[in-house]
Amino acid sequence: MTAPEPPVRLPDDVAVVNVGLTLFADAVRDQAVPVQQVDWRIPAGGDPAMVEALEQLYGERGEAIDRANAEVVRRLDQGVPQLVGCEPAEALLPDVSGRVLLHCGPALAWADACDPLRRSLRAAAVAEGWAPDVAGADRLLEAGAVALEPAYRHDVVLPMATAIGPTQPLFAVDNPHGGTRAFSPLNQGSGDTAWFGRDTPGAVERLVFLRDVAGPLLREVLEHSGPVDLFALAAQGLQMGDDVHLRTQASTNLLIRTLLPHLVALRGDDRVELARFLSGNHLFFLNLAMAAAKAVALWADQVEGSSVVTMMCRNGTTFGIRLAGSATVHLAPAPPVSDALYYPGHGPEDSAPDIGDSAVLELVGLGAAAAAGSPAVAGFLGGTMAAAAALTRQMQAVCVTQSTRFKLPTWHNAGTPLGVDVRSVVELGTTPRVTTGILDATSGAGQVGAGVATAPLGCFRAAVAALAQP
Amino acid sequence: MTAPEPPVRLPDDVAVVNVGLTLFADAVRDQAVPVQQVDWRIPAGGDPAMVEALEQLYGERGEAIDRANAEVVRRLDQGVPQLVGCEPAEALLPDVSGRVLLHCGPALAWADACDPLRRSLRAAAVAEGWAPDVAGADRLLEAGAVALEPAYRHDVVLPMATAIGPTQPLFAVDNPHGGTRAFSPLNQGSGDTAWFGRDTPGAVERLVFLRDVAGPLLREVLEHSGPVDLFALAAQGLQMGDDVHLRTQASTNLLIRTLLPHLVALRGDDRVELARFLSGNHLFFLNLAMAAAKAVALWADQVEGSSVVTMMCRNGTTFGIRLAGSATVHLAPAPPVSDALYYPGHGPEDSAPDIGDSAVLELVGLGAAAAAGSPAVAGFLGGTMAAAAALTRQMQAVCVTQSTRFKLPTWHNAGTPLGVDVRSVVELGTTPRVTTGILDATSGAGQVGAGVATAPLGCFRAAVAALAQP
Numbered sequence: 057m058t059a060p061e062p063p064v065r066l067p068d069d070v071a072v073v074n075v076g077l078t079l080f081a082d083a084v085r086d087q088a089v090p091v092q093q094v095d096w097r098i099p100a101g102g103d104p105a106m107v108e109a110l111e112q113l114y115g116e117r118g119e120a121i122d123r124a125n126a127e128v129v130r131r132l133d134q135g136v137p138q139l140v141g142c143e144p145a146e147a148l149l150p151d152v153s154g155r156v157l158l159h160c161g162p163a164l165a166w167a168d169a170c171d172p173l174r175r176s177l178r179a180a181a182v183a184e185g186w187a188p189d190v191a192g193a194d195r196l197l198e199a200g201a202v203a204l205e206p207a208y209r210h211d212v213v214l215p216m217a218t219a220i221g222p223t224q225p226l227f228a229v230d231n232p233h234g235g236t237r238a239f240s241p242l243n244q245g246s247g248d249t250a251w252f253g254r255d256t257p258g259a260v261e262r263l264v265f266l267r268d269v270a271g272p273l274l275r276e277v278l279e280h281s282g283p284v285d286l287f288a289l290a291a292q293g294l295q296m297g298d299d300v301h302l303r304t305q306a307s308t309n310l311l312i313r314t315l316l317p318h319l320v321a322l323r324g325d326d327r328v329e330l331a332r333f334l335s336g337n338h339l340f341f342l343n344l345a346m347a348a349a350k351a352v353a354l355w356a357d358q359v360e361g362s363s364v365v366t367m368m369c370r371n372g373t374t375f376g377i378r379l380a381g382s383a384t385v386h387l388a389p390a391p392p393v394s395d396a397l398y399y400p401g402h403g404p405e406d407s408a409p410d411i412g413d414s415a416v417l418e419l420v421g422l423g424a425a426a427a428a429g430s431p432a433v434a435g436f437l438g439g440t441m442a443a444a445a446a447l448t449r450q451m452q453a454v455c456v457t458q459s460t461r462f463k464l465p466t467w468h469n470a471g472t473p474l475g476v477d478v479r480s481v482v483e484l485g486t487t488p489r490v491t492t493g494i495l496d497a498t499s500g501a502g503q504v505g506a507g508v509a510t511a512p513l514g515c516f517r518a519a520v521a522a523l524a525q526p
Numbered sequence: 527m528t529a530p531e532p533p534v535r536l537p538d539d540v541a542v543v544n545v546g547l548t549l550f551a552d553a554v555r556d557q558a559v560p561v562q563q564v565d566w567r568i569p570a571g572g573d574p575a576m577v578e579a580l581e582q583l584y585g586e587r588g589e590a591i592d593r594a595n596a597e598v599v600r601r602l603d604q605g606v607p608q609l610v611g612c613e614p615a616e617a618l619l620p621d622v623s624g625r626v627l628l629h630c631g632p633a634l635a636w637a638d639a640c641d642p643l644r645r646s647l648r649a650a651a652v653a654e655g656w657a658p659d660v661a662g663a664d665r666l667l668e669a670g671a672v673a674l675e676p677a678y679r680h681d682v683v684l685p686m687a688t689a690i691g692p693t694q695p696l697f698a699v700d701n702p703h704g705g706t707r708a709f710s711p712l713n714q715g716s717g718d719t720a721w722f723g724r725d726t727p728g729a730v731e732r733l734v735f736l737r738d739v740a741g742p743l744l745r746e747v748l749e750h751s752g753p754v755d756l757f758a759l760a761a762q763g764l765q766m767g768d769d770v771h772l773r774t775q776a777s778t779n780l781l782i783r784t785l786l787p788h789l790v791a792l793r794g795d796d797r798v799e800l801a802r803f804l805s806g807n808h809l810f811f812l813n814l815a816m817a818a819a820k821a822v823a824l825w826a827d828q829v830e831g832s833s834v835v836t837m838m839c840r841n842g843t844t845f846g847i848r849l850a851g852s853a854t855v856h857l858a859p860a861p862p863v864s865d866a867l868y869y870p871g872h873g874p875e876d877s878a879p880d881i882g883d884s885a886v887l888e889l890v891g892l893g894a895a896a897a898a899g900s901p902a903v904a905g906f907l908g909g910t911m912a913a914a915a916a917l918t919r920q921m922q923a924v925c926v927t928q929s930t931r932f933k934l935p936t937w938h939n940a941g942t943p944l945g946v947d948v949r950s951v952v953e954l955g956t957t958p959r960v961t962t963g964i965l966d967a968t969s970g971a972g973q974v975g976a977g978v979a980t981a982p983l984g985c986f987r988a989a990v991a992a993l994a995q996p
Contacts, residue, residue, distance in 0.1 A: 295901055296766040296776050297935070306766050309779035312786060313805055320790055320801035331790035335783055431765055431935030441935060465767070465901030465911060466936050 099483045106482055106517060109524035113363060113479050121479075121523075124362035128380045129457050129475035131359070132366075132420050135231040135352030137238075138283035139344060142275040144267070146222035148239060149210050153222050155186060155196075158207040160214040160412045161371025162385050166197050166204060170372035172217040172253020172408050172495040177204070179250035183263035184221035190255045208369060211354060212239045213346040213413040216493055217372065218251040224263065225271025229286065229347040234355025240347035242266045242274070245337040252502035253408065253495040269326045270333060277318040284314060286348040287461060289341070290422065294429050294462050294472075300345050301414060301423030302491035302506055303432035307341040346413060349420040356380050363523055364456060365419055365476040368488065368511065372411035372495075377515045379478065384522060388514030393494045396507025397436050408497040410509040415490045418451070421459035421472035424489035424508060425451040428472075429464035433491055436507050441466060447489055447508065448473065454480040454488065478519045487511035569953045576952055576987060579994035583833060583949050591949075591993075594832035598850045599927050599945035601829070602836075602890050605701040605822030607708075608753035609814060612745040614737070616692035618709060619680050623692050625656060625666075628677040630684040630882045631841025632855050636667050636674060640842035642687040642723020642878050642965040647674070649720035653733035654691035660725045678839060681824060682709040683816040683883040686963055687842060688721040694733065695741025699756065699817040704825025710817035712736045712744070715807040722972035723878065723965040739796045740803060747788040754784060756818035757931060759811070760892065764899050764932050764942075770815050771884060771893030772961035772976055773902035777811040816883060819890040826850050833993055834926060835889055835946040838958065838981065842881035842965075847985045849948065854992060858984035863964045866977025867906050878967040880979040885960045888921070891929035891942035894959035894978060895921040898942075899934035903961055906977050911936060917959055917978065918943065924950040924958065948989045957981035 100106035113121060145152045152158065157180050159173060169177065174197070181193035181202055196202050207214045212226065218241060220226075226239040244251045244266065248258035278284070290300045293307030300307055312319070312334055319331060334340060353366040360381035367378035367385070376385040390409035398407075417423040427433040428441070428448035437443035448464070451473040458471035476488050487510055494505040570576035583591060615622045622628065627650050629643060639647065644667070651663035651672055666672050677684045682696065688711060690696075696709040714721045714736065718728035748754070760770045763777030770777055782789070782804055789801060804810060823836040830851035837848035837855070846855040860879035868877075887893040897903040898911070898918035907913035918934070921943040928941035946958050957980055964975040 306776060306779070309776070309783050313779050313782055316782060316786075316789070316805040317798055317801040319786070320792070321798045322790070328787055328791045331787040335786040434935065439939065465904065469909065 097485065101485055106520060109520050110479060110483055112524050113520065120361055121363050124359050124381070125364050125456050125475060125477065127359045128356045128362045128364040128366070131234060131356040132352050132474055133457070133460055135233050135355050137229045137231045137286050137348035137351040139227055139278065139286055140230050140283050141228040141278055142225050142242075142271055143228065144223050144271070145212075145220060145226045145239075148226050148228055149212070152205075152210060154203070155201060156203040156205055157181065157219050157221055158205050158210060158212055158214065159219045159371060160207060160217065161369045162374050162376035162387055163206040164204070164371050164373055166200070168373050170408050170411070171498050171500070172411065173219065173372050175253050175255035175500050176217040176219040176250040177202075179255045179259045179263060180219040180221050180224070182260045183267070184223060206371075207413060208367060210239070211237065211350060213343075213350045213416055214241065214251075215243070215342055215346060215414045216251045216412040217253045217495060218244070218412070223267050225267060225274070227344060227347055229344070229351045230283070231351040231355055234352070234358070236351050236354035238347045238350035238354060240343040240350070242270055243337060243340045243343040245333065246339065246503070248502065252493070254500050254502045256500075265329070265333070270330050273322055273324070273327060273330045276322065277315055280318045280321065281315055284311070286344050289314070290345055290348070291461055291463070293341070294426050295465055297429065297431050299423055299426045299430040299433050299491055301342070301417045302436070302493075303430055304341040304345065305338040307345065308338050311341055311344070342414065345422060346416055349416045349422065352420060353416055363477050363479050365478060365519070368415040368419055368476075369413040370410045370415065372409050375410065375512050375515060377511075377519060379519055379523065382522070386515040386518035386522065388512035388518075391509055391512050393492055393505075393507045393509045395437055396494055396505050398494070398505035399503070402496070402501075402504035406497050406499070407504060408495040410490065410492060411495060412492065414492065415488070415511075418488050418490050419476055421462040421474040423491045424448070425455070425472040425474070426462060426464065427491060428467040436491075450486060450489055451476075453484060453486050478516050478523065481516040482513070482520045485513060487513050487516060567955065571955055576990060579990050580949060580953055582994050583990065590831055591833050594829050594851070595834050595926050595945060595947065597829045598826045598832045598834040598836070601704060601826040602822050602944055603927070603930055605703050605825050607699045607701045607756050607818035607821040609697055609748065609756055610700050610753050611698040611748055612695050612712075612741055613698065614693050614741065615682075615690060615696045615709075618696050618698055619682070622675075622680060624673070625671060626673040626675055627651065627689050627691055628675050628680060628682055628684065629689045629841060630677060630687065631839045632844050632846035632857055633676040634674070634841050634843055636670070638843050640878055640881070641968045641970070642881065643689065643842050645723050645725035645970050646687040646689040646720040647672075649725045649729045649733060650689045650691050650694070652730045653737070654693060676841075677883065678837060680709070681707065681820060683813075683820045683886055684711065685713070685812055685816060685884045686721045686882040687723045687965060688714070688882070693737050695737060695744070697814060697817055699814070699821045700753070701821040701825055704822070704828070706821050706824035708817045708820035708824055710813040710820070712740055713807060713810045713813040715803065716809065716973070718972065722963070724970050724972045726970075735799070735803070740800050743792055743794070743797060743800045746792065747785055750788045750791065751785055754781070756814050759784070760815055760818070761931055761933070763811070764896050765935055767899065767901050769893055769896045769900040769903050769961055771812070771887045772906070772963075773900055774811040774815065775808040777815065778808055781811055781814070812884065815892060816886055819886045819892065822890060823886055833947050833949050835948060835989075838885040838889055838946075839883040840880045840885065842878050845880065845982050845985060847981075847989060849989055849993065852992070856985040856988035856992065858982035858988075861979055861982050863962055863975075863977045863979045865907055866964055866975050868964070868975035869973070872966070872971075872974035876967050876969070877974060878965040880960065880962060881965060882962065884962065885958070885981075888958050888960050889946055891932040891944040893961045894918070895925070895942040895944070896932060896934065897961060898937040906961075920956060920959055921946075923954060923956050948986050948993070951986040952983070952990045955983060957983055957986060
């Protein structure tokens with residue numbers, strides 16, 4: 057015999073939990089009944105092929121992928137990238153010689169390059185001495201007399217529209233834990249510069265200055281300073297309001313403070329020119345943070361069977377991602393930079409699409425992942441720290457874990473989101489956000505604003521489909 | 527004829543507002559009835575003399591005082607102090623010559639000086655060459671053969687237990703708006719240093735280094751750099767987590783970045799020694815912020831009939847305050863530093879009382895007033911930004927207005943509290959808080975921790991009583 061069921065008793069107060077579309081919740085709320093909205097959406101927008109792929113990647117293969125992902129994020133979290141030197145690209149990378157230019161983002165032909173990248177390539181060709189002026193450089197490039205190579209193939213990361221030739225100096229960043237090494241050029245600074253899509257005499261002159269003055273002097277500085285722990289500086293920078301992508305003021309200053317005795321010890325008269333350049337370039341740390349991120353990403357790349365993104369780059373025409381352990385770059389059209397503030401006289405209509413290799417920062421817990429700690433990023437999102445925190449939460453929704461190294465005092469001292477999982481991206485339809493600058497689309501005016509780009513879903517869907525292949 | 531009064535209707539729900547003692551509120555809350563506690567206290571703790579004084583200062587004289595206060599806080603808010611030079615004290619202050627030492631805080635005799643200040647005075651006497659060693663210096667000081675002068679009488683501000691002789695270099699900080707000028711010595715750095723209450727050979731050597739190496743080189747740097755807007759750097763530092771008292775890392779780095787071309791341009795071999803010192807001294811900006819605060823406080827001092835505090839200083843024995851327009855320093859015993867973190871092996875029992883002129887920072891919207899923006903201060907208060915924000919709110923309760931210059935992104939971009947009003951302090955019994963270091967009380971071990979001091983009420987009550995005199 058079983059005891060009789062207790063009589064059903066309705067609670068004294070009725071409240072509603074609504075899952076999914078908000079329309080019903082709004083109707084309930086209008087009648088002054090408490091309602092809790094749960095943001096549930098149909099996985100992968102209900103696309104049958106994606107739902108099937110996800111079922112496999114979360115299902116029978118889920119455990120193996122989770123295991124691979126755990127190792128990938130361990131490497132992203134625990135690599136210790138060190139700035140160890142500064143040499144011309146051709147000295148560090150024997151493959152980069154002759155008439156070749158490295159450019160940001162996925163591979164592309166000259167015919168497909170956007171205007172800012174074309175200008176940057178022209179300026180680089182003139183700086184290399186291959187043409188007397190940008191018109192001559194344009195003819196060479198148009199004729200295919202200069203080879204174009206995506207920088208990522210050489211473990212080089214290039215911010216915005218940067219393009220470099222074999223004589224440009226590169227920073228070498230080692231990750232001794234993994235035996236990996238990545239490279240980035242010296243940041244060119246604000247204003248009249250090629251990485252902002254300008255091909256003026258001033259932009260060419262800056263490239264020549266970096267090659268002839270800044271590079272050799274910084275090589276000397278690093279020989280005396282010894283290795284510099286870049287993520288230790290970035291972690292401090294986060295505590296000081298940098299997201300270490302859109303804003304790198306604090307980490308740049310920390311680097312200057314660290315190198316100060318060696319900068320002051322330089323002897324040539326050029327040293328003051330270098331000091332003036334560093335003093336006026338609050339973006340100097342950006343390229344170093346990128347190379348550091350790339351160095352740990354390359355270590356993570358050695359793990360197979362993961363659903364975590366280890367490369368995310370744009371050339372102003374296409375947006376590409378690659379998963380750890382995979383050689384395939386999945387492409388989608390480069391998106392616009394949506395949440396943006398423009399310089400006076402500029403707006404979305406004259407803005408080039410999202411560009412540069414810097415989105416690697418978002419993959420290691422910096423940039424949008426660290427927005428919650430950055431008043432500067434908040435400034436681009438209406439000014440409130442809550443808006444910046446929303447950006448970090450959005451990254452959190454698609455990340456595997458949180459950084460144990462990058463922590464945000466304004467976010468309950470929590471670690472920044474780490475390890476973008478394509479499964480979560482496609483399931484939720486939520487793609488990574490990227491804090492970034494905006495370049496003029498056609499006129500060579502350079503930077504016209506800054507804001508937050510939203511990665512296009514297409515390349516993540518392609519990555520999920522590829523991963524689900526037997 | 528009048529309409530009949532409507533019948534009295536009790537509300538359906540009963541809730542309680544409790545004003546004053548929390549005991550009743552607790553009892554109501556225990557019965558699950560909603561209760562709102564209002565923090566009302568008997569003004570001035572019910573002291574009849576104070577209540578009478580306050581009635582006068584808020585009553586018939588209230589309007590005139592409010593007018594004076596408005597001008598005082600306008601000056602504190604809008605002065606633009608500029609670092610303009612670096613010279614030996616005797617060159618800048620002709621009155622400071624012969625065997626005289628300036629010390630922090632209110633005037634005091636050698637017999638009344640605390641141990642850390644005695645050690646600092648001895649080290650300064652040796653550095654001046656008046657005695658071959660600290661034992662000899664002690665005999666001179668004991669015999670009254672060295673005059674002791676409170677630095678404030680010369681518009682000089684000295685952090686912690688700093689004492690300086692006539693040959694020590696001083697920074698000169700001008701406030702051109704008010705024609706006022708204030709001074710501070712070079713910060714001595716962390717570790718084995720006299721301002722931390724040490725009288726070792728190393729501490730003496732640091733004073734000699736500042737005089738013979740750092741001072742002359744920084745003089746040259748400032749001749750080439752031109753005036754440096756110190757509060758512009760401090761305002762940026764606040765956005766980067768400095769409270770600009772307990773923590774000055776970001777503003778120090780901003781200063782280094784600003785001066786970098788001129789530091790690098792120096793020629794003598796000593797320049798690397800200076801660079802090493804600056805690179806390792808995250809407190810370097812502290813003294814400059816203090817001199818800047820003093821420069822605007824001196825301008826505010828020219829306003830008569832105000833109840834706003836323009837000087838707040840401690841010598842480790844007494845705590846003194848002075849109101850704008852007044853010559854009287856009101857004294858109370860120096861308090862302990864209460865909310866503190868100690869270095870391993872140290873605690874309240876071996877800590878000297880609160881010491882130094884740096885509390886002038888709290889009077890211009892920095893230090894505890896800016897705690898809400900500082901993860902470093904939060905670290906001393908249990909680690910949460912909410913605890914740091916509580917400190918700023920406490921300052922807000924006794925301040926006249928908010929800074930239009932110093933704003934906190936983590937505090938809704940609000941300006942920091944500005945202009946401590948003795949009337950509010952005595953009415954509420956809430957004294958200013960001061961973020962500060964802690965020195966060893968007796969053994970000369972130097973800094974043993976850092977935390978937050980609470981100003982003693984006595985000197986504020988004395989100021990209220992004096993202001994209420996006819």
